[in-house]
Structure formats: structure tokens, C-alpha cells
Amino acid sequence: MNKFKIIPALFIIISCTHQTANKSPVFAKVPTLFAEGIISTGDYETHPAFSPSGDTVYFLKCTPDMNACTICVSYHSNDTWSAPEIVSFSGRYVDVDPFVTKDGNTLYFVSDRPVHEGDSAKADWDIWKTDRTASGWGAPVHLDTIINSSASEFYPTVADNGTLYFGSGRAGGKGASDIYSSKFINGKYTTPENLGDSINTADNEYEPFIAPDESYLIYMATIPKGIIHGDLYISHRHNGSWSKAKKLNIPVNSTATEWSPKVTRDGKYFFFGSTRNKVNGALPQRTDIQPFERRIKSAGNGLGDIYYIDFSLIRNQ
Numbered sequence: 001m002n003k004f005k006i007i008p009a010l011f012i013i014i015s016c017t018h019q020t021a022n023k024s025p026v027f028a029k030v031p032t033l034f035a036e037g038i039i040s041t042g043d044y045e046t047h048p049a050f051s052p053s054g055d056t057v058y059f060l061k062c063t064p065d066m067n068a069c070t071i072c073v074s075y076h077s078n079d080t081w082s083a084p085e086i087v088s089f090s091g092r093y094v095d096v097d098p099f100v101t102k103d104g105n106t107l108y109f110v111s112d113r114p115v116h117e118g119d120s121a122k123a124d125w126d127i128w129k130t131d132r133t134a135s136g137w138g139a140p141v142h143l144d145t146i147i148n149s150s151a152s153e154f155y156p157t158v159a160d161n162g163t164l165y166f167g168s169g170r171a172g173g174k175g176a177s178d179i180y181s182s183k184f185i186n187g188k189y190t191t192p193e194n195l196g197d198s199i200n201t202a203d204n205e206y207e208p209f210i211a212p213d214e215s216y217l218i219y220m221a222t223i224p225k226g227i228i229h230g231d232l233y234i235s236h237r238h239n240g241s242w243s244k245a246k247k248l249n250i251p252v253n254s255t256a257t258e259w260s261p262k263v264t265r266d267g268k269y270f271f272f273g274s275t276r277n278k279v280n281g282a283l284p285q286r287t288d289i290q291p292f293e294r295r296i297k298s299a300g301n302g303l304g305d306i307y308y309i310d311f312s313l314i315r316n317q
Contacts, residue, residue, distance in 0.1 A: 031307040042297035046273030155207035218261040229257040277302030
């Protein structure tokens with residue numbers, strides 16, 4: 001990727017976000033809705049993944065219980081984002097957790113789709129990938145059993161050296177779900193390694209975002225295991241070892257669920273999903289049904305939206 005294209009692409013993303021949301025300045029010091037009214041709406045949207053050029057975003061539209069979920073795409077053009085469409089390979093099964101590689105030519109995702117044509121949808125989630133062709137995204141490929149297990153795998157993200165990071169509920173972990181990494185050597189993935197006690201606990205760790213150079217890891221966890229919402233944590237890598245993970249501070253984490261951490265390629269902006277609710281509470285005066293419906297069906301209604309914030313505010317936590 002041409003590094004000189006990074007900053008202009010990010011400016012397109014953020015300036016378009018602010019134009020849509022009617023907010024300023026460009027640098028977001030508090031979590032700000034992304035492309036309000038187009039991508040972040042009153043529906044359940046989350047899990048953004050940008051193309052390297054920054055002018056394409058893949059994200060999820062789901063039911064609140066995630067029993068129905070599909071991967072959508074929106075394109076930036078003429079200072080705005082296009083109306084979302086379902087990507088060519090999604091729309092039938094439960095497809096989640098998109099991630100685009102640094103060259104933009106491979107998209108990883110998670111699905112309950114059957115491995116073999118004619119079978120029923122799987123009871124667990126596996127990691128798949130699709131490669132770009134001359135006519136668009138190709139047929140999805142199921143990663144082999146060294147990555148996919150009989151349990152669920154979640155949220156694949158890939159470092160620039162090809163190492164795959166993901167969450168999994170496979171046997172032998174420290175909790176119900178742990179975070180693993182697998183190196184890509186000679187065209188094959190190696191046996192996944194548990195990231196150890198600095199990251200994984202007896203509780204649940206999911207959804208790892210790995211820095212391109214593997215210098216930090218941000219992930220979602222439910223600690224303690226019984227709580228009904230998740231928070232985001234960060235760990236830094238020093239001399240090959242992970243620091244003890246720390247929970248990100250307010251205003252990124254809230255009393256709602258935060259998940260799906262992503263950092264833009266230039267390291268300036270942090271994107272994440274949240275079920276935080278900005279429309280609760282009393283109004284100054286009584287309202288009629290139409291404005292009330294607009295209020296409860298708008299972005300920030302607690303179902304799930306995409307937010308971003310200046311990454312420098314959390315980078316060194």
C-alpha cells in the first residue's frame with residue numbers, strides 16, 4: 001500500500017463522518033457516531049472494517065440477538081457514504097466479523113454456513129476467507145481444522161507479517177473463550193498458541209484486534225464471566241511478551257457493551273461498536289407518536305452503533 005494515500009483516505013472517512021453527523025472538529029475527543037443516518041442508524045450496526053484506501057467500509061447489520069446477521073458494504077463518493085448493500089458472498093447465513101488485509105485483496109469473516117454444500121448451517125462459528133477476483137469477491141474458503149475447531153472461532157484479524165489472531169472456545173483454554181495466534185509459514189497456518197495469562201483468564205476473552213506490527217492488542221472481554229455486557233481491554237507487547245491487559249477508560253467503555261475494536265492504518269482513529277443509549281430519559285415536554293418514534297428509532301438508541309475516537313487518547317493506557 002502506498003503510505004502517501006493513508007492520510008488523505010482517513011481525512012475522507014472522518015470528514016465525511018462529521019459532515020453526515022454534523023459534528024466538529026475533525027479530531028474526535030469523545031466517541032462519535034460514524035456516518036449517522038447512513039451506516040449508524042436505528043438498526044443494529046457494528047463491526048466496521050475499512051479497505052486500505054479508506055473509501056470502502058464493511059460492517060454488520062443484525063437483529064439485536066444476532067440470530068440474523070449479514071455483512072454489508074458502503075462506498076465513499078462525492079463526500080458521502082452510499083446506501084449499504086449486502087456483499088456478494090453474504091445474505092444467507094449468519095456472517096459476522098469482517099476483516100480486510102493490508103493489501104485489500106483478502107477478506108476474513110466468521111460464519112455458521114455449512115462447510116459442504118447441501119449440509120445444514122453449523123451449530124458453531126468458523127473462520128472463512130474470500131479473495132478478490134477480477135469480477136469481485138470469490139467463493140468463500142473455509143480455513144482448515146488447525147484453525148477451526150469443533151467449538152466457535154471469532155473475530156479474525158491479521159498482522160502485517162501474516163500472523164492470524166482470533167478468539168475461540170476450543171478445549172484446553174483458560175476460560176470459556178480465549179484469544180489465540182497462529183503464524184503463517186510457507187503458505188500454512190501453524191498450531192494456534194494461547195496468548196497466556198496476561199491476556200486470557202477464567203472468564204471470556206473475544207474479538208482481538210492486533211496492531212499491524214503486533215505492538216499492541218485490543219480485545220473485548222466479559223469479566224467477570226457472569227456479567228451481561230462486555231468491555232474493551234488493551235495489552236502492549238515488549239520484547240515478545242504481553243503486558244497485563246488493562247481495561248480501557250471511560251468514555252470508550254461504558255455501562256453498555258463495547259466490542260469490535262479496530263484502529264485505522266495510520267494509527268489515528270479507533271473504531272468500535274457499542275450498545276450505549278443516548279435517547280433514554282425524560283423530555284422537556286410531552287411528545288406525540290411521530291417524533292417519539294423518530295427518537296427511539298434513531299442512531300444511539302441502544303441497539304448497536306459504530307463509533308470512533310482519536311486513538312491518541314487511548315493508545316498508552
